[in-house]
Amino acid sequence: xxxxxxxxxxxxxxxxxxGNKIIAFALEDAGFKVVNLGVMVxxxxxxxxxxxxxxxxxxxxxxxxxxxxxxxxxRQKCEEAGLKNIPLLVGGNLVVGKQDxxxxxxxxxxxxxxxxxxxxxxxxxxxxxxxxxxxN
Amino acid sequence: xxxxxxDFGSTYTKLTAIDSSxxxxxxxxxxxxxxxxxxxDGFRAALADLEMKVGKFxxxxxxxxxxxxxxxxMVALGLVPELTSKAAKLAASSAGAKxxxxxxxxxxxxxxxxxxxxxxxxVLLCGGTDGGNKEVIxxxxxxxxxIQRNFSVIVAGNKSASAELETIFQPSGKDYxxxxxxxxxxxxxxxxxxxxxxxxxxxxxxxxxKGLSGVQQLSSIEIIPTPLAVMNACELLSKGTSTTPxxxxxxxxxxxxxxTDIYSMTDGKPSIDTILMKGLPEPYSKRTVExxxxxxxxxxxLLDEAGVNVLSQEMGINEEAVEQWIQTCLSNPDIIAxxxxxxxxxxxxxxxAVELAVERHCGILESTYTPMGEIFSITGKDLTEVPYIxxxxxxxxxxxxxxxxxxGALFNPNKALYMKPKKPKxxxxxxxxxxxxxxxxxxxxxxxxxxxxxxxxxxx
Numbered sequence: 173x174x175x176x177x178x179x180x181x182x183x184x185x186x187x188x189x190x191g192n193k194i195i196a197f198a199l200e201d202a203g204f205k206v207v208n209l210g211v212m213v214x215x216x217x218x219x220x221x222x223x224x225x226x227x228x229x230x231x232x233x234x235x236x237x238x239x240x241x242x243x244x245x246x247r248q249k250c251e252e253a254g255l256k257n258i259p260l261l262v263g264g265n266l267v268v269g270k271q272d273x274x275x276x277x278x279x280x281x282x283x284x285x286x287x288x289x290x291x292x293x294x295x296x297x298x299x300x301x302x303x304x305x306x307x308n
Numbered sequence: 309x310x311x312x313x314x315d316f317g318s319t320y321t322k323l324t325a326i327d328s329s330x331x332x333x334x335x336x337x338x339x340x341x342x343x344x345x346x347x348x349d350g351f352r353a354a355l356a357d358l359e360m361k362v363g364k365f366x367x368x369x370x371x372x373x374x375x376x377x378x379x380x381x382m383v384a385l386g387l388v389p390e391l392t393s394k395a396a397k398l399a400a401s402s403a404g405a406k407x408x409x410x411x412x413x414x415x416x417x418x419x420x421x422x423x424x425x426x427x428x429x430x431v432l433l434c435g436g437t438d439g440g441n442k443e444v445i446x447x448x449x450x451x452x453x454x455i456q457r458n459f460s461v462i463v464a465g466n467k468s469a470s471a472e473l474e475t476i477f478q479p480s481g482k483d484y485x486x487x488x489x490x491x492x493x494x495x496x497x498x499x500x501x502x503x504x505x506x507x508x509x510x511x512x513x514x515x516x517x518k519g520l521s522g523v524q525q526l527s528s529i530e531i532i533p534t535p536l537a538v539m540n541a542c543e544l545l546s547k548g549t550s551t552t553p554x555x556x557x558x559x560x561x562x563x564x565x566x567x568t569d570i571y572s573m574t575d576g577k578p579s580i581d582t583i584l585m586k587g588l589p590e591p592y593s594k595r596t597v598e599x600x601x602x603x604x605x606x607x608x609x610l611l612d613e614a615g616v617n618v619l620s621q622e623m624g625i626n627e628e629a630v631e632q633w634i635q636t637c638l639s640n641p642d643i644i645a646x647x648x649x650x651x652x653x654x655x656x657x658x659x660x661a662v663e664l665a666v667e668r669h670c671g672i673l674e675s676t677y678t679p680m681g682e683i684f685s686i687t688g689k690d691l692t693e694v695p696y697i698x699x700x701x702x703x704x705x706x707x708x709x710x711x712x713x714x715x716g717a718l719f720n721p722n723k724a725l726y727m728k729p730k731k732p733k734x735x736x737x738x739x740x741x742x743x744x745x746x747x748x749x750x751x752x753x754x755x756x757x758x759x760x761x762x763x764x765x766x767x768x
Contacts, residue, residue: 175439177439177440185676185677185678185679185683186678187584187678187680187683205439207494211584212584212586212676212678212683212685220388220390220391221391221494221495223387223388223441224387224388224391224392224435224436224437224440224441224491224494225436225437225439225440225441225494226436226439226440226441226442227440236678236679237679238679
């Protein structure tokens with residue numbers, strides 16, 4: 173099977189670096205080619221990296237509660253840049269406070285995300301999903 | 309051993325006579341470049357001038373560089389502006405080329421026409437990391453083949469596309485060479501192979517086309533583009549040789565009639581630990597060339613960028629006088645400032661060109677507010693701690709007040725986001741030996757370094 177390229181990073185003004193490294197490590201371990209953009213990544217940086225590397229999916233992390241604002245418009249920008257139907261996955265602590273995740277998930281799906289994960293999701297889940305999404 | 313170096317510039321042919329056994333510069337001389345007739349006429353005239361000054365100079369080796377006939381004109385193509393396009397531009401600039409324009413994504417019909425009009429000597433085609441995007445580089449290869457100009461193409465993009473690129477270029481009749489990717493992995497630069505190819509093509513193709521083959525026959529080693537010679541001298545002065553230390557971090561400014569070149573020799577890591585580095589990591593030796601900032605041919609664009617009102621205010625001279633002088637210079641590029649007013653305008657223009665060119669060269673600081681407070685990030689090189697700024701080029705070294713001009717490169721608290729040097733010392737290449745030493749260092753780096761260290765002077 174051809175190696176799939178995944179772009180990952182922590183979006184917005186979020187500087188949570190540890191989880192980001194763990195995710196990159198785990199994805200690499202699972203056989204993906206990982207382009208890790210690190211922390212404080214802008215929407216444009218995900219798109220630029222995905223364009224150059226011909227990426228198969230983008231995995232966005234957000235830990236500091238502003239994920240909804242940071243992620244809004246990413247799908248539209250991907251479309252505009254020619255990244256048609258690229259899987260967009262997002263996880264972490266996406267919103268502030270104790271909100272019903274079904275509601276949060278709905279909002280992220282409406283924003284065009286392929287999948288949104290609640291806090292505490294295991295990496296195995298994400299890896300299995302990524303494998304399914306990036307299968308030809 | 310006795311060396312003669314010759315720098316065939318667009319206007320002047322400059323000779324430097326060096327005696328390496330005494331480690332001294334015997335003399336310098338220049339004459340008009342005669343590219344229209346035979347380039348050797350100018351060389352012989354300069355040599356006659358030199359011999360008038362120092363007597364017969366039987367040299368063992370002749371070393372040459374050239375920027376005659378407009379220098380090495382290139383365009384660079386990449387995919388994403390901040391990634392492979394930028395990498396392509398960096399590679400071409402550091403090979404000593406004048407990068408007239410950089411393109412991103414698939415080029416349009418208008419851009420094809422623009423490249424036709426630019427009529428470049430070489431084209432650097434990049435795009436995609438290895439195993440990454442192929443479509444754009446392939447599309448651009450086809451579009452380049454459609455342009456009816458006699459340029460050579462250096463392909464330094466996604467290696468996975470090379471077989472298909474061969475099938476595009478082979479039947480096209482275009483001269484091409486495929487080399488390693490300038491960005492093999494995301495955000496990792498690999499510009500040396502492309503740089504090497506540019507140098508080889510310069511020797512193979514350009515020297516002949518620019519009427520330099522007569523010079524090449526006399527020359528002991530291959531002719532290189534003048535900016536590459538200057539870059540080699542900057543690198544030597546910064547890094548030193550295996551036995552003699554260099555000056556370490558430095559910035560050099562070469563202000564000419566058509567372009568302003570900036571060379572920085574430093575890794576440019578943030579001077580404060582907590583600053584986050586963003587964007588493409590830049591090489592230790594970086595050159596940028598601004599084709600729209602110069603003291604004669606490109607004064608119009610300098611005026612547009614700076615604004616006549618700002619210039620007039622900074623110089624303390626009324627707008628009409630500034631505009632008038634610029635018009636005079638444009639219609640008569642050989643003119644030399646004479647009156648006090650003219651000198652003051654020239655100085656102001658030079659300072660502005662340096663200011664803008666260094667702003668485009670250096671890193672830019674950005675502040676972001678986060679739940680953890682304000683966080684700074686920097687894109688590009690942090691030059692704030694660079695201790696030396698060296699002035700090269702006629703407009704600086706012939707000025708009465710070169711430091712005033714070089715101060716354009718200084719950190720400005722009103723534009724605090726540009727990471728320009730804060731407390732530099734100023735040095736002047738008073739006898740214009742940088743290109744010459746860049747040539748000499750290829751055969752005798754120890755003497756070249758010694759001469760650089762003794763010849764460049766502190767300016768206050």
